[in-house]
Amino acid sequence: MSSGSRREDILGRVRARLGRDAANAAAGRAAVEATLAAQAQGPRPAVDTQDSALARRFVEKSLAQSSSVDSVATLAAAPAAVARYLAGQNLPPQAVVWPSLAGLDWAGAGMTIEARGAVDADLVGITGCFCAVAETGTLMLCGAPDAPATVSLLPETHIAIVPASRIVPGMEEAFALARAELGRLPRAVNFISGPSRTGDIEQTIVLGAHGPYRVHLVVVTAEE
Amino acid sequence: MRVALFVTCLVDLMRPRIGFAAIELLEAAGCEVVVPPAQTCCGQPAWNSGDREAAAKLAKKVIAEFEGYEWVVAPSGSCADHIRTEYPVILADEPAWRERAVALASRVHELTDFLVNVAQLAEVPGNFAGSVTYHDSCTGLRSLGIKDQPRALLAKLPGVELREMAGAEECCGFGGTFAVKFGEISAAIAERKCANACATHAAAIVGGDLGCLLNIEGKLRRMGDAQTEVLHIAEVLTRKR
Amino acid sequence: METGSRRFKANAAAALANPVLQGNLRMAKGKFIDKRAIAIKEIDDFEATREAAKNLRNAVLENLDLWLEKFEEAATARGATVLWAKDGAEICRHVVEIGKKHGVKKAVKSKSMLSEEAGLNHALAAAGIQPVETDLGEYILQINDNERPSHIIAPAVHKCLDEVADLFHATHRTPRKTGIPALTREAREVLREHFLTAEMGISGGNFLIAETGSVALVTNEGNGRMVTTLPRVHVVITGIEKVIPTLEDLATLMRLLPRSATGQSISNYVSVLTGTKGPDDHDGPEHLYFILVDNGRADVIGSEFQDMLRCIRCGACMNHCPVYQTIGGHAYGWVYPGPMGAVLTPLYLGIENAIDLPHAATLCNQCGVVCPVNIPLPDLLRKLREKQVERKLRPWSERIGLKAWAWAASHPGLYAFGARLAARYLKWLAGGEASIPVLGAAPEWTAGRDFPAPEGRTFRELYAQRKKS
Numbered sequence: 001m002s003s004g005s006r007r008e009d010i011l012g013r014v015r016a017r018l019g020r021d022a023a024n025a026a027a028g029r030a031a032v033e034a035t036l037a038a039q040a041q042g043p044r045p046a047v048d049t050q051d052s053a054l055a056r057r058f059v060e061k062s063l064a065q066s067s068s069v070d071s072v073a074t075l076a077a078a079p080a081a082v083a084r085y086l087a088g089q090n091l092p093p094q095a096v097v098w099p100s101l102a103g104l105d106w107a108g109a110g111m112t113i114e115a116r117g118a119v120d121a122d123l124v125g126i127t128g129c130f131c132a133v134a135e136t137g138t139l140m141l142c143g144a145p146d147a148p149a150t151v152s153l154l155p156e157t158h159i160a161i162v163p164a165s166r167i168v169p170g171m172e173e174a175f176a177l178a179r180a181e182l183g184r185l186p187r188a189v190n191f192i193s194g195p196s197r198t199g200d201i202e203q204t205i206v207l208g209a210h211g212p213y214r215v216h217l218v219v220v221t222a223e224e
Numbered sequence: 225m226r227v228a229l230f231v232t233c234l235v236d237l238m239r240p241r242i243g244f245a246a247i248e249l250l251e252a253a254g255c256e257v258v259v260p261p262a263q264t265c266c267g268q269p270a271w272n273s274g275d276r277e278a279a280a281k282l283a284k285k286v287i288a289e290f291e292g293y294e295w296v297v298a299p300s301g302s303c304a305d306h307i308r309t310e311y312p313v314i315l316a317d318e319p320a321w322r323e324r325a326v327a328l329a330s331r332v333h334e335l336t337d338f339l340v341n342v343a344q345l346a347e348v349p350g351n352f353a354g355s356v357t358y359h360d361s362c363t364g365l366r367s368l369g370i371k372d373q374p375r376a377l378l379a380k381l382p383g384v385e386l387r388e389m390a391g392a393e394e395c396c397g398f399g400g401t402f403a404v405k406f407g408e409i410s411a412a413i414a415e416r417k418c419a420n421a422c423a424t425h426a427a428a429i430v431g432g433d434l435g436c437l438l439n440i441e442g443k444l445r446r447m448g449d450a451q452t453e454v455l456h457i458a459e460v461l462t463r464k465r
Numbered sequence: 466m467e468t469g470s471r472r473f474k475a476n477a478a479a480a481l482a483n484p485v486l487q488g489n490l491r492m493a494k495g496k497f498i499d500k501r502a503i504a505i506k507e508i509d510d511f512e513a514t515r516e517a518a519k520n521l522r523n524a525v526l527e528n529l530d531l532w533l534e535k536f537e538e539a540a541t542a543r544g545a546t547v548l549w550a551k552d553g554a555e556i557c558r559h560v561v562e563i564g565k566k567h568g569v570k571k572a573v574k575s576k577s578m579l580s581e582e583a584g585l586n587h588a589l590a591a592a593g594i595q596p597v598e599t600d601l602g603e604y605i606l607q608i609n610d611n612e613r614p615s616h617i618i619a620p621a622v623h624k625c626l627d628e629v630a631d632l633f634h635a636t637h638r639t640p641r642k643t644g645i646p647a648l649t650r651e652a653r654e655v656l657r658e659h660f661l662t663a664e665m666g667i668s669g670g671n672f673l674i675a676e677t678g679s680v681a682l683v684t685n686e687g688n689g690r691m692v693t694t695l696p697r698v699h700v701v702i703t704g705i706e707k708v709i710p711t712l713e714d715l716a717t718l719m720r721l722l723p724r725s726a727t728g729q730s731i732s733n734y735v736s737v738l739t740g741t742k743g744p745d746d747h748d749g750p751e752h753l754y755f756i757l758v759d760n761g762r763a764d765v766i767g768s769e770f771q772d773m774l775r776c777i778r779c780g781a782c783m784n785h786c787p788v789y790q791t792i793g794g795h796a797y798g799w800v801y802p803g804p805m806g807a808v809l810t811p812l813y814l815g816i817e818n819a820i821d822l823p824h825a826a827t828l829c830n831q832c833g834v835v836c837p838v839n840i841p842l843p844d845l846l847r848k849l850r851e852k853q854v855e856r857k858l859r860p861w862s863e864r865i866g867l868k869a870w871a872w873a874a875s876h877p878g879l880y881a882f883g884a885r886l887a888a889r890y891l892k893w894l895a896g897g898e899a900s901i902p903v904l905g906a907a908p909e910w911t912a913g914r915d916f917p918a919p920e921g922r923t924f925r926e927l928y929a930q931r932k933k934s
Contacts, residue, residue, distance in 0.1 A: 006549040011534070018527070018530060032710075035710045039712075045509045117747030136731040150695075172712075175715075187740055187742060188738055189736065189737040189738075190735075200619060202645065233884075239920060240922060240924035240926075244924075261925065263925075269867075275851075275854050278868070282874055285874075366830045367830065399827025405909060406909070407910055409481070416787075438917050441917045442910070442911075
């Protein structure tokens with residue numbers, strides 16, 4: 001059977017089982033459209049949004065996800081913080097960086113960077129984020145030509161620069177922001193919560209499965 | 225308060241003393257206890273075996289026999305829940321019967337729940353002393369919320385020391401017909417339950433459902449433990465030194 | 466259909482007799498349970514969230530045809546190709562055709578239970594396409610002669626460290642490693658090479674989002690990201706029931722899925738993937754296919770078993786199941802073990818092909834209580850038992866026994882007489898002892914435990930006497 005007729009076969013059986021007819025199809029379509037338009041949220045755990053509480057929660061939850069966290073006052077201070085972290089980890093001051101961050105003064109911080117997508121040999125990947133979710137300590141990365149997805153994936157160390165002003169309470173606000181600012185979802189939206197891990201051998205959690213072993217967050221506290 | 229005792233078929237056949245203990249407790253709570261003489265079984269084995277017809281037949285029999293009483297009490301969470309929760313489902317296609325099932329449902333209670341929440345028993349008749357561990361039977365716990373009631377009653381016995389076991393809320397592996405259809409699996413689950421119970425070194429394992437207790441006792445004896453007593457909560461609450 | 470689900474009893478007996486497996490099951494028991502119990506407390510109102518998840522899944526199922534059309538429209542608008550498959554064979558045919566069309570020699574796979582339903586790896590290999598499982602657990606099983614997963618979240622939960630160490634040593638021809646981190650690194654290195662060279666990535670889909678035409682993938686290892694980022698072709702294989710309406714619904718479900726599955730607040734990676742690589746993008750597949758699979762699901766719509774289609778595949782029901790904990794997942798004989806498997810297997814393969822599964826449960830309802838979408842699993846198991854009775858699929862001895870017992874129980878005089886007889890007979894059998902070691906009428910019972918002796922007289926007998934005196 002061709003895929004087109006198989007589509008009709010499967011949908012036809014679903015329709016038959018649902019007792020679909022012209023009258024209830026109209027009502028059904030209306031229900032579907034209403035649901036899509038409503039974008040209704042489910043129950044939400046309370047997240048304190050007062051002053052610096054969001055950023056505090058984001059940091060606390062990120063630490064719980066085994067990320068490490070630093071903070072700097074301004075975006076301009078981020079390269080030095082990154083260099084400091086790498087030195088502390090005995091890692092060379094070299095990294096692949098999102099093209100969107102290539103304009104920072106990396107050389108001034110003693111770093112050698114390449115602005116591109118990551119390859120297997122890259123040890124350190126530096127990204128920004130679209131926004132971050134305080135509820136769970138999660139980064140939201142939206143793929144784009146100047147924000148390639150591989151940079152947060154292939155290197156063993158992932159460093160993300162997180163403007164405090166982009167920390168939102170929950171995933172709902174993150175999606176709302178994406179709808180408002182991007183119009184439609186980019187090809188790859190990745191929510192990242194700490195280093196990759198597996199518990200597949202004896203349910204023992206090991207960090208560094210296929211993705212990064214380390215996730216280091218540099219929170220930029222200054223208002224934009 | 226006039227209470228009809230639903231003895232349960234297992235207590236009738238295996239442990240009449242639990243039935244008498246239940247009567248003693250209900251009377252101690254100021255109830256007048258009646259034992260409708262024609263009662264047999266609530267029909268749960270049929271329902272859980274997929275025989276709706278037999279389950280409906282027995283449900284109607286129980287409803288007819290018990291609906292005239294103010295309260296119905298069973299020394300079993302499993303049987304009480306079957307009457308309360310399942311009868312309206314079993315009889316869903318027969319509106320008149322369904323209505324009678326619903327009318328009966330809210331008046332049916334598991335023994336400890338009735339003693340604590342309805343009759344508000346002040347003093348228990350027994351004076352049992354010793355260490356016990358309590359097994360929470362699945363249906364009573366998860367469908368009727370029987371958790372604090374037996375413990376509240378045990379707390380009325382100053383000589384009783386309750387030692388909670390690990391996994392008290394885990395199934396003992398009885399499961400009614402499951403125990404005779406999948407004996408090996410059932411016995412292996414029971415072994416875990418017995419190990420958890422024995423680890424408390426309590427002198428007695430106590431519960432509110434005889435099916436579970438027979439399963440636990442049978443496994444315990446097979447494991448070579450002839451010492452640890454396995455008792456229904458009603459026995460513990462009425463036993464005199 | 467020949468499947469292991471017809472041999473449940475023999476499988477279970479073998480599992481009970483396997484000391485290594487029993488040790489591994491004992492070790493695994495409780496880890497997920499304890500973490501879940503803590504994690505669900507983090508969302509202020511677990512019950513309300515669960516109810517919302519149940520309602521949103523129900524709403525989709527009630528208009529599933531329309532939601533599928535919506536999803537298809539949105540996905541197609543973003544450049545994806547949507548294909549439909551009736552069964553496993555059609556899944557295999559689609560994937561092989563896609564592979565051939567794009568000159569694929571190697572396919573890296575992120576965990577997909579549907580590809581297990583289809584036996585896809587076998588079909589790919591037969592077509593000259595090398596399938597490589599990349600979830601660590603799935604990889605362990607693949608190199609162990611394509612062993613089946615025993616758990617939907619932790620496929621190799623039945624294996625211990627020693628077994629994995631031996632397997633890696635033998636397969637990779639590397640010095641035998643003894644630490645879990647070292648073994649994990651070895652797998653990472655072996656699989657990294659495959660990620661970089663595969664032309665096709667195959668994944669399941671945790672959810673399909675109708676609003677955006679996206680697939681949501683939830684993983685911890687990052688293999689799901691690799692498989693959907695590096696190869697030039699990405700094939701998503703999901704059941705038709707996996708659609709959810711909006712991104713908000715994803716947010717709701719993500720509060721439940723990781724907590725219920727592994728006891729995590731959130732999984733490491735939640736990827737929402739939409740359409741193909743853009744002209745200036747550095748990464749992502751040039752071709753994206755969705756294969757929407759029926760394989761028995763359509764017939765469950767509108768039936769008394771429809772609640773089962775809410776399932777979000779977290780595995781909490783099996784983690785909490787006393788039977789699963791005792792025999793592991795392989796005994797269930799097909800792709801899905803535990804309570805959800807005991808319902809799904811007969812629904813998808815045919816009730817007559819999994820006679821034992823609906824009975825292989827104590828109906829303790831631990832599964833129903835933990836299910837994040839509130840599926841009444843014990844009720845569904847009981848309904849399947851009812852179907853077996855209706856279709857006369859139970860053994861004749863059981864049918865006659867049940868009928869005779871029910872008849873007796875409706876005749877109080879006769880029943881009382883029978884009970885009096887049985888009480889005396891069993892008491893006599895016990896011969897003064899507290900219990901009966903072998904009971905011919907219940908051999909399954911006494912195989913593993915004694916049968917406690919009755920008091921010897923029935924309650925009603927004694928009560929009548931007492932009333933008289």
